[in-house]
Amino acid sequence: MKTVIAIFAIGFCLFFDGIYLKAKAILGQHLLDVSWQQTLDGGKQIKPWPWADTWPVAKLVYSRLDKHYIVLAGATGRTLAFAPGLLSGSMRPGGVGHSIISAHRTSHFRFLKDVKMGDIFEITDGNGLPYRYKVDDIQIVDINETDLLMNNDYSRLSLITCYPFDDLRASSTKRFIVSAVLDLQAIGD
Amino acid sequence: MTILRRMRVITLSFFNLIIIQQAGADVPVLLFVSDTEQGSLEAPLLDTDVKISINGITARVKVNQKFKNTTDQWQEATYMFPLPENAAVDHLKLIIGDRIVEGEIQEKQQAKKTYIAAKQAGKKASLLEQQRPNIFTTKVANIAPGEEIIVRIEYQQEVSYDKGIFELRFPSVVGPRYTPLHQISEGLITIGEDGFSQTLSGEHILISPVIPPESQRKNVLTIAADINAGIELASLESRYHDIIKQKKSQGHWATKLGMEDVIADRDFVLTWQLKLGQEPKAAFFQNSDGEDHYALMMLVPGNEVFKEVTRLPKETVFVIDTSGSMGGASIRQAKQAMALAVKRLPKGDYFNIIEFDSRYTTLYPRSVAVTESTQNEALTFVNALVADGGTEMSAALHKALDNQRSGSRVRQVIFLTDGAIGNEHDLFSIIKDKIGKSRLFTVGIGSAPNSFFMKKAAEYGRGTFTYIGNVEEVSEKMQNLFSKLSAPVLTNLQVDWPEDSQVEMWPRKIPDLYQGEPLIIKAKLKAPKGAVSISGQTRANLWKTSLNFGEQKNHDGIPQLWARQKISSLLDSVYEGADADAVKRDITALAIKHHLVSKYTSLVAVDKTTARPIEEELTSKEVPQHHPKGWLHKRTLAYPKTALRDDLNIIIGLSLVMFSGFLLWKRRRMKV
Numbered sequence: 001m002k003t004v005i006a007i008f009a010i011g012f013c014l015f016f017d018g019i020y021l022k023a024k025a026i027l028g029q030h031l032l033d034v035s036w037q038q039t040l041d042g043g044k045q046i047k048p049w050p051w052a053d054t055w056p057v058a059k060l061v062y063s064r065l066d067k068h069y070i071v072l073a074g075a076t077g078r079t080l081a082f083a084p085g086l087l088s089g090s091m092r093p094g095g096v097g098h099s100i101i102s103a104h105r106t107s108h109f110r111f112l113k114d115v116k117m118g119d120i121f122e123i124t125d126g127n128g129l130p131y132r133y134k135v136d137d138i139q140i141v142d143i144n145e146t147d148l149l150m151n152n153d154y155s156r157l158s159l160i161t162c163y164p165f166d167d168l169r170a171s172s173t174k175r176f177i178v179s180a181v182l183d184l185q186a187i188g189d
Numbered sequence: 190m191t192i193l194r195r196m197r198v199i200t201l202s203f204f205n206l207i208i209i210q211q212a213g214a215d216v217p218v219l220l221f222v223s224d225t226e227q228g229s230l231e232a233p234l235l236d237t238d239v240k241i242s243i244n245g246i247t248a249r250v251k252v253n254q255k256f257k258n259t260t261d262q263w264q265e266a267t268y269m270f271p272l273p274e275n276a277a278v279d280h281l282k283l284i285i286g287d288r289i290v291e292g293e294i295q296e297k298q299q300a301k302k303t304y305i306a307a308k309q310a311g312k313k314a315s316l317l318e319q320q321r322p323n324i325f326t327t328k329v330a331n332i333a334p335g336e337e338i339i340v341r342i343e344y345q346q347e348v349s350y351d352k353g354i355f356e357l358r359f360p361s362v363v364g365p366r367y368t369p370l371h372q373i374s375e376g377l378i379t380i381g382e383d384g385f386s387q388t389l390s391g392e393h394i395l396i397s398p399v400i401p402p403e404s405q406r407k408n409v410l411t412i413a414a415d416i417n418a419g420i421e422l423a424s425l426e427s428r429y430h431d432i433i434k435q436k437k438s439q440g441h442w443a444t445k446l447g448m449e450d451v452i453a454d455r456d457f458v459l460t461w462q463l464k465l466g467q468e469p470k471a472a473f474f475q476n477s478d479g480e481d482h483y484a485l486m487m488l489v490p491g492n493e494v495f496k497e498v499t500r501l502p503k504e505t506v507f508v509i510d511t512s513g514s515m516g517g518a519s520i521r522q523a524k525q526a527m528a529l530a531v532k533r534l535p536k537g538d539y540f541n542i543i544e545f546d547s548r549y550t551t552l553y554p555r556s557v558a559v560t561e562s563t564q565n566e567a568l569t570f571v572n573a574l575v576a577d578g579g580t581e582m583s584a585a586l587h588k589a590l591d592n593q594r595s596g597s598r599v600r601q602v603i604f605l606t607d608g609a610i611g612n613e614h615d616l617f618s619i620i621k622d623k624i625g626k627s628r629l630f631t632v633g634i635g636s637a638p639n640s641f642f643m644k645k646a647a648e649y650g651r652g653t654f655t656y657i658g659n660v661e662e663v664s665e666k667m668q669n670l671f672s673k674l675s676a677p678v679l680t681n682l683q684v685d686w687p688e689d690s691q692v693e694m695w696p697r698k699i700p701d702l703y704q705g706e707p708l709i710i711k712a713k714l715k716a717p718k719g720a721v722s723i724s725g726q727t728r729a730n731l732w733k734t735s736l737n738f739g740e741q742k743n744h745d746g747i748p749q750l751w752a753r754q755k756i757s758s759l760l761d762s763v764y765e766g767a768d769a770d771a772v773k774r775d776i777t778a779l780a781i782k783h784h785l786v787s788k789y790t791s792l793v794a795v796d797k798t799t800a801r802p803i804e805e806e807l808t809s810k811e812v813p814q815h816h817p818k819g820w821l822h823k824r825t826l827a828y829p830k831t832a833l834r835d836d837l838n839i840i841i842g843l844s845l846v847m848f849s850g851f852l853l854w855k856r857r858r859m860k861v
Contacts (some may be wrong), residue, residue: 001856003852004849004852004853004856005849007845007848007849007852008845008846008849008850010842010845011841011842011843011844011845011846011847011848011849012842012845012846013842014838014839014841014842014845015838015839015842015843015845015846016842017835017838017842018834018835018836018837018838018839018840018842019835019839021833021834021835021838022835022839080831102831103831104831104832104833105831105832105833106832106833106835106836107833107835109831160831161831162831162832167832168834168836168837168840169832169834169837171832172831172832175831
């Protein structure tokens with residue numbers, strides 16, 4: 001009987017842990033709404049909860065699949081649990097340089113597998129300014145191929161998640177990268 | 190029962206996995222790159238062969254990078270490597286067997302296109318790009334299985350001279366630089382004022398894979414140097430490597446590394462002295478291409494210029510970098526240097542110490558008078574320093590340059606760091622804006638300091654840069670620095686060129702001179718006649734000297750050195766408000782004229798014949814580099830970790846719950 005209880009307990013813990021991670025990813029976005037609104041109203045570094053070490057920096061919209069995410073500063077494990085993260089050190093969206101946003105393949109960025117060349121990503125920065133990026137490159141790279149990260153000559157947005165999407169392990173040696181260039185024609189609108 | 194036992198083993202091992210994952214859950218766990226061997230194919234092997242030929246105070250350096258493809262597939266190799274920050278890179282050659290393909294200079298994007306087109310067409314090609322003024326990358330496309338290809342890079346540089354010692358440095362490894370991205374890898378999140386450590390120019394990520402310590406891979410370095418000083422040498426030494434020396438004639442020596450299989454993990458530094466009493470007071474090199482005349486001069490004001498002068502009270506602020514990259518030998522050197530400095534402080538002066546990693550801590554809220562008790566407190570403070578965390582240099586710089594007391598007190602900020610940062614330009618603007626009456630002296634620590642940053646920082650801070658590569662040198666170099674700092678300066682330096690010669694001179698503003706330091710001036714003129722005179726003010730009297738244009742001798746490489754200096758000044762002008770597009774145009778034109786690699790131009794060499802059949806695949810690999818000697822091995826980071834175990838946990842969890850239900854049901858049935 002003890003064995004049965006133990007198996008049940010372990011199973012329950014694992015299941016709950018998995019659900020907890022999922023719940024964080026979904027709830028996180030709702031919790032961020034308020035601090036994002038405050039950021040748009042002119043606030044700086046509005047922490048979504050008092051002990052947070054991050055804050056909203058942008059809103060990412062992919063309208064074809066009705067995906068919209070508030071993006072946090074930094075791409076640490078703590079941040080990515082709640083929202084996609086803008087790598088510190090990468091360019092703020094809209095700037096001349098490379099903006100790199102990453103998120104988990106099992107939650108926020110699962111939809112990347114359905115993105116097509118030429119698709120549009122809309123991103124709003126902390127001042128409420130909108131930018132449109134057009135996907136011009138989708139590739140899978142080995143984590144050793146860092147050349148791509150050095151590509152900072154233009155206004156570029158790259159969305160990065162682990163690959164393959166359906167791999168269950170917690171580590172991966174491949175990354176799926178959707179890369180888009182700033183659509184300059186859209187700026188005048 | 191056996192099933193049950195097996196199940197228990199499986200659940201236990203899963204339990205371990207979960208614990209591991211949980212332990213890491215709140216610490217940002219990230220994936221590290223570095224281990225290129227983990228891929229299916231090995232990156233091409235690399236040997237570097239360096240031939241240095243020194244003539245007076247200039248040097249011509251030929252670097253042969255030999256890439257060897259050890260796999261059975263066509264490969265493209267990328268290699269990131271450092272060069273001296275004053276190197277004027279003007280030649281690229283692709284050597285395939287006994288054929289040589291000359292590289293040509295092109296605008297950067299154009300060169301990239303040329304290279305990619307050749308690569309896709311299956312032709313052998315090489316591209317040499319500047320990533321930072323002192324960091325370059327070579328790419329070689331279409332190396333056949335088992336083939337060796339040599340990429341030859343040539344550059345011109347001037348040798349440095351300080352207190353009678355000539356020095357030439359060949360850097361062999363790029364220190365894994367700290368860009369704000371690394372903060373993530375170390376789990377230390379310090380984010381700049383505006384949300385993320387932003388760089389003005391959008392420059393951010395420079396990552397080269399690192400050879401793991403357990404790997405068999407070796408980037409072998411061979412170096413031979415030929416020194417023609419013209420005057421008999423008093424000494425000739427290599428600071429960090431064993432060398433073999435051979436005298437060829439009066440003042441002409443040949444040297445090479447004394448050991449085989451030397452790996453590229455530290456800088457090669459050659460120093461030499463001329464026979465006593467023969468130190469040059471002035472060296473003057475010229476070159477004329479018919480239209481323009483180029484001049485390079487080095488002046489060393491003799492010691493007799495500086496006589497007794499009353500010492501002014503000083504305020505000294507020490508800033509010490511205690512970030513993770515300083516770990517190992519570097520922090521030991523820095524602490525030793527600091528202790529020495531604190532002990533040497535004269536009573537009556539003022540001082541303070543600021544240490545920083547992800548944040549800064551000051552010894553005192555503001556500078557205090559030097560007394561025995563404050564000195565002891567300072568020594569305790571220094572002794573307790575530990576190297577870990579990120580490098581947030583800007584806050585510490587602000588702190589060091591804020592709250593300057595007015596009055597006649599000389600204020601010197603001494604900055605000890607390895608400069609392992611990636612946002613140089615932001616820091617330069619802080620220094621420029623805030624330097625005020627202070628002087629900034631940078632001290633480079635460790636086997637691969639970012640000397641570009643430290644030299645420039647000192648330039649903006651109107652101070653000097655000192656490099657310490659070895660623990661044994663700490664005391665000597667710090668003593669030198671302090672005696673220099675206490676020595677009177679030669680100020681208001683002025684250079685008067687012959688009239689109507691349309692001079693373009695670098696540096697434009699001549700800095701203060703400290704004892705024993707040389708002044709190097711590079712200029713372009715039109716048909717100069719007569720002489721150039723240089724004068725300056727010591728505290729006591731006027732100092733003056735002049736040099737003749739008369740005795741002409743064409744010296745190679747002077748136009749390139751001048752152009753390199755002009756490019757660097759043009760780049761700086763952007764931070765002083767010049768129009769970036771105009772600067773880019775000017776630099777591109779200048780670099781193309783002088784065949785130089787720059788921020789906006791690259792050298793590209795393309796072979797005419799097609800080598801790789803198009804249907805065969807080409808794999809791209811980055812050649813990893815050694816970890817700088819003395820650095821603690823910390824793997825370099827690339828992509829953030831974006832995989833979670835949530836789905837797996839749900840699946841396993843749910844199946845275990847169901848399995849336990851099944852067991853229960855079976856048990857009940859058995860009882861029944």
